[in-house]
Amino acid sequence: MPGPQKNLAASVNGSRLWDRHMAMAEVGGTPRGGVHRLPFSAEDTASRRLLLSWAEARGFSAQMDDFANIFVRRAGLDEAAPPVMSGSHLDTQPLGGKFDGVFGVLAAFEALEALEDACVQTKRSVEAVVWSAEEADAGFGIGCLGSQVYADPTKLLPLSQIVDNKGTTVREALERMLRDHPKLPRRDFRAPISSYVEAHIEQGPALESGGHTIGIVTAIHGQRWFEVELFGEAGHAGNFPEKLRRDALLAAVQIIAELRALFYDPSDIVRFTIGRLEVDPNALAVIPGYVSFTIDFRHPDEEVLSELGDKVAVVAAKNRGPCEVKVSEIRRSRTTPFAGIVPKAILAATTNLRLPYCHIASGAGHDARYIAELCPTGMIFIPCWRGISHNELENASPNDVAAGARVLAETLLVLANCEF
């Protein structure tokens, strides 16, 4: 029997939440304090078992779909109404950290527990979700597999056929994991969701450097990825005069310098990164005959993405010097804006709790990008130490973790009771 209703934010238990992060971090924990829990691995399965053991202890039910996405449910008064959902992922990058994804799952689970502890009845059910294989990009070249398939089951077949560098398909890796997985009642792909909130560490330095505890996410940036290749001619560094050289590295440097000037944005919204650059033969006394480099360009405005992005090939052609150049667009994704009731509820919860906050766009992709195709969606960011993520050094403060969970719990409560 539920007792008298208590304050929800006060029922969010910061030390319990922190302890669960530390317990989860032992599953695939590395000697340097990081976590190596690859999608579909035994550690991935073990982390889900741990969460389900906590759910069972609290009397929460759970379901799973055919892509092993898990839904832990605290039932509402109207069991038939689509649930309010919150979560993220438990898998990590190779040698990743303790908070990326995990915070979103555990903060959602803490919200369920806090609702329980505060003896709060909600109209809709509230669910904590674990999306499968969010970090699959390291092995399979594409991430957010679980949320993508949930939102659009027609992607199941093509995504299942992707192969990692050991020749294993997504289908094989998924089936191997499902064999070891706890059996749970079945949930259909695209089962209706009332609204979705994802909490996550920022994975950038803006909140920390600005002194904000909460980031209310306005959008996930659209992005365009390019590969630029320069075909020159290798030659002896001592004997080739400048005028007979076709130096692929100098051409690449010229193109990068021009692109940098073109993408310079005084308002600092453009994200422009040359992350990978390869030189061949890459020998001290040999003129580079071939260079390839990548461009990662992100922006919240589709028009800017189109206009600026389309200039990459133009700048490359104009500055190729005596080399041949080839520009390939290797990925493009649209901007996902977050607006409406979910960000409004996050803002209300944040101001009620009197936490310092800012509005922020996410340059990184998240499962929320795909769930936003199904229902009103928003995201809550908390700071992470020096912006470092996808790294064993990834860290967050217990205070910010608790604050983020409080905002999430209050947000979910509002969304679970509102009419729409």
Added chain:
Amino acid sequence: MPGPQKNLAASVNGSRLWDRHMAMAEVGGTPRGGVHRLPFSAEDTASRRLLLSWAEARGFSAQMDDFANIFVRRAGLDEAAPPVMSGSHLDTQPLGGKFDGVFGVLAAFEALEALEDACVQTKRSVEAVVWSAEEADAGFGIGCLGSQVYADPTKLLPLSQIVDNKGTTVREALERMLRDHPKLPRRDFRAPISSYVEAHIEQGPALESGGHTIGIVTAIHGQRWFEVELFGEAGHAGNFPEKLRRDALLAAVQIIAELRALFYDPSDIVRFTIGRLEVDPNALAVIPGYVSFTIDFRHPDEEVLSELGDKVAVVAAKNRGPCEVKVSEIRRSRTTPFAGIVPKAILAATTNLRLPYCHIASGAGHDARYIAELCPTGMIFIPCWRGISHNELENASPNDVAAGARVLAETLLVLANCEF
């Protein structure tokens, strides 16, 4: 008994010389038409045996010093006078070509044979030399070992202790080769040489593109090698705003662009090459946290080498942006000018033979750099196909090979008979 004296240049046998190149190319020959005959290898020893078998067939004597440098001798009238010497090396780069080094040895040997065939008596003896381990830089990081030790035996101990990437010292590699080597009478290091001429393929495109058959080498460029390291900070490409980034690659690009402008030389004498560039972590969606690149700078003028080279660190410091920068000079060698009787004799022989020629500086190092410390020295270049060298595709025309050998033979004849 010698017959009547004949024209020396006409006695240079182009097809014999070409056939010997092709026979030598089978020792360590690769399926793609190149040669893989590493210093101190079994193939290196086999190539020397082949040369010594040809020498024995012509009645030429041979000696060897303690670094396995080999001297094949056609005796002059004055056996006690220091010999005129010519040669180069028989070892190759990994997957190298048929002509680099080999041409210098075989052209010198052809000159000895032509002197013999033409029944020409010389005052001084004429010798064809094989310098050991010229191409040792690929394995041991430093080349021209045999000629260096011959010219300065105090280098024997330090050079012997250098280790390759398998942990083998130069001393061990040399001793292993000497055990299998034909036994020859002993020659001392620094035994006097009257003058030295080295014939070589250009390893650059200038002769071919200028329509010259002969390059009369004016100098071996001095060179300075630098490593520049940029220390920034890695971060997520989507989430780090520009103003909080410490992007090591953008800093490197800025430095390279400035250096390129600084080293630009309308007279096209400066040789400036960024051959190697490494990015860490070198991942598409990660801001580069560390970049290193090398600078290979060569010039015939010591003053330019000093002044321009000293500006590398200044430019790097000025353009490092928010990164730390470290500049290390990893090698420096002085310019070796060729002037006096040897280039004069080469010029006379070339004009007598009415061959198209030019004066040319060598950006590449050669054994002649070290022998020039002992005696008057010069070099003869012939064209190589498209300037390609240190490569299985390396090629030269039979006509140019024969022309170079004719110039060499006439030059050696003059030097062997002149008084100085």
